[in-house]
Amino acid sequence: MALPSTDTSRHDNTLAVIRTLRDRGPAARVDLGTLNGISSATVTSISAELLQQGLITERPPEAPRPNGRGRPKTLIELAPNAACVVCVKLSINEIQLVVGDFAGQVRHSEHHTVSTLTLNADDLEALLEDKISALCTRQLTGFQRLAGICLAVQGVVSSQSGTIIWSPALSFRNAPISARLAKRFHCSVLLENDANCIASLLAAQPAYADCPNLVVIMLGYGIGMSVLISGVPFLGANGSAAEFGHSKYQPDGALCACGRRGCIEAYASDYALYRAAADPLELPVGDSAHPSEQQMQALTQLALHGNPVAKRIYAEAGRALGVGIANVLALFNPDLVLITGSGVRGFDAMQTAMHGAIDNALVAELRGTTRIESCAWDRDMTCMGGIAIALNATDSQTLLDSQTAREA
Amino acid sequence: MALPSTDTSRHDNTLAVIRTLRDRGPAARVDLGTLNGISSATVTSISAELLQQGLITERPPEAPRPNGRGRPKTLIELAPNAACVVCVKLSINEIQLVVGDFAGQVRHSEHHTVSTLTLNADDLEALLEDKISALCTRQLTGFQRLAGICLAVQGVVSSQSGTIIWSPALSFRNAPISARLAKRFHCSVLLENDANCIASLLAAQPAYADCPNLVVIMLGYGIGMSVLISGVPFLGANGSAAEFGHSKYQPDGALCACGRRGCIEAYASDYALYRAAADPLELPVGDSAHPSEQQMQALTQLALHGNPVAKRIYAEAGRALGVGIANVLALFNPDLVLITGSGVRGFDAMQTAMHGAIDNALVAELRGTTRIESCAWDRDMTCMGGIAIALNATDSQTLLDSQTAREA
Structure with a gap:
């Protein structure tokens, strides 16, 4: 049996730090260690690397506490513009596009009325390419990279093969949609059932x-x-x-x-x-x-x-x-x-x-x-779930890209 | 993060060897290594220990092969009498008891017609104790230990708490049955839904x-x-x-x-x-x-x-x-x-x-x-599944008991 390498463990700990910062917002290094069962020394080392890669920033120290006890902790937080993800929700006669930043916050949302039932497979691909391209030009300029896209679709999808098997929003079936978009936008494209996006959001x-x-x-x-x-x-x-x-x-x-x-x-x-x-x-x-x-x-x-x-x-x-x-x-x-x-x-x-x-x-x-x-309904819930799924799925790649960019 | 200790890995490898011998019957050490991704040296060391503990035996070497090529391999196999398990199947108006040996073979089966619907919770416990005791006296004398009992019950059961929540065979509900039998027979008592026993058997x-x-x-x-x-x-x-x-x-x-x-x-x-x-x-x-x-x-x-x-x-x-x-x-x-x-x-x-x-x-x-x-039905399928589940669940304890007995 192979023993786990230190690198794997370092990588997992780095992802844990990123996700804790995303879920909880700004945090002190010591608290990140306690929450994830990692030593303070490791968190310090990880955060130094993330700072150098531009994936986190340090908040200016707070004013000393009124009671004078304890030094104020320096908080770190995710650099929101380090990366972004896009969630595209396809439902009957509507396409919604939402941009989420690296910290998991929604930065932009737009809705388009489209006669989805009259589209064929090529129309759909062309339409999604157009809408995402326009979004990239107008909304994504402040971000260092587009880390990934999540397509949230009503109906039966195969996430594994990136194929929409059957959707009430479409009059055609078995559309392999992910691969072409991934090639066009040079990022990973996840295909998810819309209800799974919402369930992931609620479960958190x-x-x-x-x-x-x-x-x-x-x-x-x-x-x-x-x-x-x-x-x-x-x-x-x-x-x-x-x-x-x-x-x-x-x-x-x-x-x-x-x-x-x-x-x-x-x-x-x-x-x-x-x-x-x-x-x-x-x-x-x-x-x-x-x-x-x-x-x-x-x-x-x-x-x-x-x-x-x-x-x-x-x-x-x-x-x-x-x-x-x-x-x-x-x-x-x-x-x-x-x-x-x-x-x-x-x-x-x-x-x-x-x-x-x-x-x-x-x-x-x-x-x-x-x-x-x-549970009260918010029409943005699907895309918020899709953004969380896309960020989690692309964190490893974002880390790698940032490291490569720093070394280049 | 704690690294896995060598002992855990040795224990897992030992269990893998035992289960492969149970599933496939007699096997050569080299094949046990290949099938489980373990080195030959480790299999040799594990089998030496299992031989000493009386859990496996060596088959006499086969006659040389007619083509004269290669030395005949010495096969090892589980010692069937090293331990046994009992599966008790409770269904409407019938109780079946089956004894399985350490190699997973059925050694005895008996059916009893019982008006299950007229029993109360105490009656059921007394009845099961009587039937299992009688079985121990008559059928289990050749075995070194009773490793465990599996109760296979029609209806809703909580395997975790060992409670029959609701069964069509019984007129009462919420019967915590496993704990008392475990105390009486000094072995682990598993409670399983009968369909899960069959599914485990078929899935294999x-x-x-x-x-x-x-x-x-x-x-x-x-x-x-x-x-x-x-x-x-x-x-x-x-x-x-x-x-x-x-x-x-x-x-x-x-x-x-x-x-x-x-x-x-x-x-x-x-x-x-x-x-x-x-x-x-x-x-x-x-x-x-x-x-x-x-x-x-x-x-x-x-x-x-x-x-x-x-x-x-x-x-x-x-x-x-x-x-x-x-x-x-x-x-x-x-x-x-x-x-x-x-x-x-x-x-x-x-x-x-x-x-x-x-x-x-x-x-x-x-x-x-x-x-x-x-899938053709065989009334013994439930108990055969129950025996397989009980053996898998008790292998660790059997190993420990054999080691203790050897050291004493």
């Missing part, structure tokens, strides 16, 4: 630190899911695991956007709710197959203000969601199910029926002690 | 070596499941994951033994099939709530020979199973789903409807390339 929050087995359900135009097992996204054999939206509520039930019947999504997604309501209720005019936020807000308000038709529609959606969650509890037995996504706007109108369906479906031993909670 | 077979993400479905009185993710049983937060039998086919559908409605088990288990058939068909007399193998064979034969009522009942069971498997494919995306258990006798009468339901439920991208196969 202190409120969910005791929930290593975490299920995140994303309600919206479609219904997505991410499953973290012991903190790691569960992808299955080919990356198509956790397709909660297409698990079944009623065999041969309502028609789903996937073309099959009875999926949870065919009852609890935005288009399903709007479809059920469009005929009996007077709702804002618009694309009823792809209802807008305004249309969905109007429908949700009707349900929350007691309109019996809207209440019935949301209750049925809650039952479908509840039966689906019951299956998830029986099969995954997670610590926590978090429900979020833009569709969480209607959660209050669904949750009584949802909890009723779960309790009706499972005996107490299988219902277990899993917490089931909703 | 060469035919499934390329399927690290394996789902095993057990059909029978109840319906169980085991999920291996990257070869490791997936237990969930509290051990109640993979409860496939109680995932839903039809919300508010047929009554399940668990007391809820619409579970897969309420359509495709033995009791569900028999319940649906008992009224319209003339079947062997017996306990229709717990049909015997003979009763189930009679019903299966009717379906396979074209009786339209029996055919319809099995087709409905196949549809329920198919919808359940569709959910498993969407959520777990495994390499392989293996269907086994005593209920696999009726698989031929179910499988057309089952495959139809899966294809009807999922688009091709979510159906994926998962193999779905049945």
